[in-house]
Amino acid sequence: MIASVSTTLLAAGCAQLPGAAGPQLDHARFAEIDRAIETVISDKRMPGAVFHLERNGESYEKAYGSVSYDSNAPKVRPDTIYDAASLSKIVATAPSILLLAEQGKIDLEAPLIRYFPECGGKGKDGMTIRHLLTHSSGLPAGIPALPAWEGQAAAHALACAREITDAPGTAFRYSDINFILLGQLVQKVSGMPLDEFAQRNIFTPLKMTDTGYLPLARFPASRIAPTHVSPLKVEDKALHPELEHGEVLQGVVHDPTSRRMGGVAGSAGVFTTAHDLARYARMLLAGGELEGVRVLSRESVRLLTTVQSPPGIAQLRGMGMDIDSPFARPRGALFPIGSYGHTGFTGCILWVDPTSRTFYVFLSNRVYPDDKANILPLYGQLGTLAAQAGMGR
Structure with missing residues (x-):
């Protein structure tokens, strides 16, 4: 064996x-x-x-x-x-975000809507990058699979549309959505896809x-x-x-x-x-x-x-x-x-x-x-x- x-x-x-x-x-x-x-x-x-x-x-x-x-x-x-x-x-997403913060391109205490205004509303305007990184955003665990969807743009729209169940910063919930958005933030501020940036x-x-x-x-x-x-x-x-x-x-x-x-x-x-x-x-x-x-x-x-x-x-x-x-x-x-x-x-x-x-x-x-x-x-x-x-x- x-x-x-x-x-x-x-x-x-x-x-x-x-x-x-x-x-x-x-x-x-x-x-x-x-x-x-x-x-x-x-x-x-x-x-x-x-x-x-x-x-x-x-x-x-x-x-x-x-x-x-x-x-x-x-x-x-x-x-x-x-x-x-x-x-x-x-090994990829969190260190990429922190490296971009070192470079002054991301403020870890800034609200997500500074970078993605389309993700605001319905109690989410105070959701910060820190909240996403520590799984305290209040967002649910994942993106629904149905109706069928495909692609980065569709994932982003669905992630932004999800409603919070807890006020940001008040509760822990492990959520893939947090890191989906963070991966897309890497691309937004660096100008290169997450896989290329991490590599x-x-x-x-x-x-x-x-x-x-x-x-x-x-x-x-x-x-x-x-x-x-x-x-x-x-x-x-x-x-x-x-x-x-x-x-x-x-x-x-x-x-x-x-x-x-x-x-x-x-x-x-x-x-x-x-x-x-x-x-x-x-x-x-x-x-x-x-x-x-x-x-x-x-x-x-x-x-x-x-x-x-x-x-x-x-x-x-x-x-x-x-x-x-x-x-x-x-x-x-x-x-x-x-x-x-x-x-x-x-x-x-x-x-x-x-x-x-x-x-x-x-x-x-x-x-x-x-x-x-x-x-x-x-x-x-x-x-x-x-x-x-x-x-x-």
Whole structure:
């Protein structure tokens, strides 16, 4: 079932993170991590996965299982590319917004209507960029699928037309609409689509060579773990006749809203590898730079990764990262509040603890073949085991 494993002291190939010192990973925990993941694969709740754990320059990385349940399916490799789903929010959209704020092109406290006047009215005029980034806008969770629609313009019109259920800044609700609008804001103020902006300003400087939107333009489908659309939804039949029989999606974004938007959305659409997400995490722990290349300012990293939710909201979010909300299962039982990260619907995690300088990445395609598998208990297990390995508890 195991495809590949490596335990590496990264200092042999690159400098340790600034300030890194003290004990490194507890190797005794690795077998427990393996068992937790292999049990879920054996139960057919996901066909395969990649796990990466790192602290103070030492890493443990392993690939498990196969990319699908087909008898001749390729084994997962450490460089298998996965649909990262909502990790797109924290590796592409939020850092792009913060970078544009650094450049003076976006005011994070400004109302959205300064940039999109058409999104105002019905109590939304006070909705700020901060509210969108911290999921405190009051907007509902998503854009309706019916009647059938397609394209960026249609998505924008539908997002702007949605009515709030809470006054901006008064309640937490995780909403894809927030990040759909933020992704479109990147294009509005930068003059380039979100995928191009993120590639040019985040992924390329960080040498995240296997990360980006629309992966089939750069990589063969064989490198990408498949997802699936089954049973086929009515709205997908109307807009995507090529999926008439519920064919496997391989290199095409799983999220249906992003798919209707052409595969590029602020909420979903990024494909990536564990190796690349590890580089992103190292950049955050180093205060916004990696290997001498600065990607974000220290202030942007602070805004992204520390509590920025409006006062009075119990669910704690950074301007992108989850810190303490019902979605923070990957924190497990031991990482402290103050650690941060995010999940993706397809079965993906990035979680970082700046106190112990430990982070872990988990990529899977648990949505294969029918979206029905539930691996949420594994999220908590991995968080606890990663903390035990990285914090010596």
